[in-house]
Amino acid sequence: MISKPLGTSQLGVGFLVLSACLATLAMPALARDTRLVLPIYPVMQQPATREAIGNDVQLRFAATPQPLVSQSQMLKAESYARPYSTTQRYGDGRPVIRSDEETCREAMRNTLVALAQAARARGVHTVTQVESFYEGALLSTPGAYECHAGTGSAEVHLRGVAGGDGGAMATASVGVDDVDAVPGLNAEGRTAYQKFLQSKPPRTLVIRRSGDSSWVHWADGLVPRDINRPSDPTQRALEYCTERHHGECSVYAVDYTVVYQKPKPAAAERKVATEGPVANLYRLPTDSHFADVNDSSVVPVREQSRDRYLGFLALPLPRAFAVAADGSAAFASGGAAMADVLNTCEREGKTCWLYAVDDRVVWKSDPRQRIGRVNQLSRIQQDARTP
Incomplete structure (x- = not known):
């Protein structure tokens, strides 16, 4: 066998390969981001x-x-x-x-x-x-x-x-999960508060005090079910509250923090004195003449829900009563009563229709002609309500 020396070109290739390997080893590994x-x-x-x-x-x-x-x-x-x-x-x-x-x-x-x-x-x-x-x-x-x-x-x-909102301080030692810390809640209010806790931020719960009792209203998310409502949940919750109750409503909790500060009684009294009667924010639906509004015997609800209709009749105007497909019922009062009662049904995952509004029955036998969503309501412009 005749040996043959390695050619110059082959030496060059070997050198280049070795240099590339050494360079690769010398390079730092790129950090993951x-x-x-x-x-x-x-x-x-x-x-x-x-x-x-x-x-x-x-x-x-x-x-x-x-x-x-x-x-x-x-x-x-x-x-x-x-x-x-x-x-x-x-x-x-x-x-x-x-x-x-x-x-x-x-x-x-x-x-x-x-x-x-x-x-x-x-x-x-x-x-x-x-x-x-x-x-x-x-x-x-x-x-x-x-x-x-x-x-x-x-x-x-x-x-x-x-300090972007003027320095409102969180309520010390009160956790947002502590339902018992909310003053004056009845069973319905406690249920509403639990639903607020299950919602996702951004979210706000407001409270309306009256003597030893309290009502709560809450809103979450940035897309309201009613497009005429504010996108900010704090403004929306306060709007719900002030439309349904005379007097001052206060923010109780925002997201995961309790911020409640008891309102001054004098300010609340001044507001009640100057507010006057509450006006409907939505146009009243046409009377269907299905029944007399005071006749609770023909309301299409389960027997145990019939007492709720009597409670509805005791409310001041504006007011709204809705019947659910499962025979349960819900009612609300205030300027946005129709929207509020339908939104309540939607939050609970129920299909509801308006039965009575103010002093008229609007229920119709044909389900296709009933009012079951907020977007079926016609909102009254503010300037049209102002005398």
Whole structure:
């Protein structure tokens, strides 16, 4: 066999391959940066989050993005979480690696705590317009936050407005889950409060006190069932309340924080004196002449619901009574009574139709001609009601 020396060209190729391999080994590995947009409510509904934030600072999330915020009032906070579980371990002792979503939820909680601490350092008890602000980029999705997860940590950045609503303070030591802390609730009010607790933010519950009794009204989400209602749940809940009751309504809870402050009696009395009669916000449907409005015997409800119709007849005008497909019933009073009673049915997952409004029966035998949704009502313009 005749040996042959390696050619120059082959040496060059071998050198290039070796150089490429060495260069690859010398290059640092690119860090993972996974962007996630996650909902806020799973973080806020955890008792550990509310306990960590504390009751002395109220955090209110932005209903819509706020591109312009005063630098002097702005509060910023950022924090992170490690993916390694502190409670779960494999059989060989290694910590379990949590998912990006789990790690981001802890990072969000840590950032909320940091924002509350920044508020305390500023001497304020309220931070409004809390929103995701990662690396100075405003997230346009309401009710969500941006998280960046890597191999070793997940990070969240937030901002808010210090004392943006004039400094309303959270009610110390009262948790939003404590139904017994709400003054003067009857069984119906407690049921309504439980439904509020099951709703998702943004959400607001308002309260109307009258002697030893209280009524509650709540709204959630940014898209009202009635398009004529405000998109902000606080304004919407207050509107529901003031339309149904004479006197002053107060905000009790926003999202996961109790903010109730007892209204001054003098102010409530002045408002009652100047309000005058309540007007219908919707045009009255035509009288169907199905029956006399005072005849409870022909109302198509279960026998146990017939007493509710007698309660409806005792209400002042405006008022509305609705019958559900299952034979149950609901009623309401106030300027938005028709919309309120239909919305109540919808929240409970029931199909309802208006039976009586004010002093007339509007029920019709043909289901296709009945009024069962708010969008079938015609809202009266404000200037048309003003004499």
